[in-house]
Amino acid sequence: MPEFSRSEARAMAQCVTGFIAAFRREVAAVLAAELRGVQPVEVNDLIAEAALVERQLEAKTKPVRVHDGHAPLLKRALIEARREQARAIDGPLQKTTDGQVIRMLRRELQLVEHLMSASWFADVVPLRIPSLTDYLSIRHAEAASPEPLHLLPREYDEKFHILEAPALFLPDLAHYRRRCRFRGAPVAVVYADIDDFKAFNTRHGETTVDRDLLAPFMEAMEAHVFGHGHAYRFGGDEYVILLPNMGRAWAVDFLRGLQARIAGSSYRRIPKGPTISLGLAVALVDTALIDRELLERANAAKGHAKATRKGSIATFEGELFRDADLVIA
8 A cells, every 4th residue: 555754645646636637638628629528437537536546645644545546546647747847857957067956956856756666656557547549539639639740850960961860859759759659659769889989980090981881881770760760860979769669679679680780781991890789768658757868768778788798789677767777688
């Protein structure tokens, strides 16, 4: 049975209140507008359960206890609260380098993460909430979405014009996470790094490496990803791949195919081509991380792959994406 101190119960109640307000706005109100005021039973049941949970969290007991049957709703509310709070502070965090300001901005997020660290949280499957696509076709649900569902015009890496520009990545990820959520589908984010890239530059020179290694390397990556997702050049030896509707097992097989394709490509005057280390972070519908955090976690997994075994693929076990959860696939 989930138990909370009085202060934790107040914080948990705020999460439930925020979650149900967003649900009313994004699901209940949209369905009412699309279906002439008809409100499905499941929608009303969820709103009623949330009200009951809020009352339990207001109890004067020490500790405050919530019935086990409501634990899935609590977990759902925490996941949604963490995403919302992380989004709220993401912009300010990108503007400051002051440690004290960063700590202050992250304080509210840390409270939610503290609640998520409780033992009951890991043992519970989050509540599946009614979705627009339970009652509307996917096309009508997407059309009714308050957020636009279209990709930005394509731009390409300014040096080679082979892979897509890095500025497109976060908007693209947001786009695909919204569309995949309608379908209950995952999104895979991959961070790729050419192993021992400096040695290639030292041995062959930057001009030769650009022409005879990087260009065919990126052409091989673009060809492999074509029709499955997007590939972006983030720097001289770092690349990011976005694979909508691709879960962990499929993504690992796909990336092993990419490694084989790169190894088998021709690099003109360079006798032996590169290997790549890859970090994989797969966002499920229930993943609590925001878009920038997924990129950071994929980057951390890439670092683990390079440190553990160059040319490997690293990813995460479980749902929390901690460094302790990193494994070689």
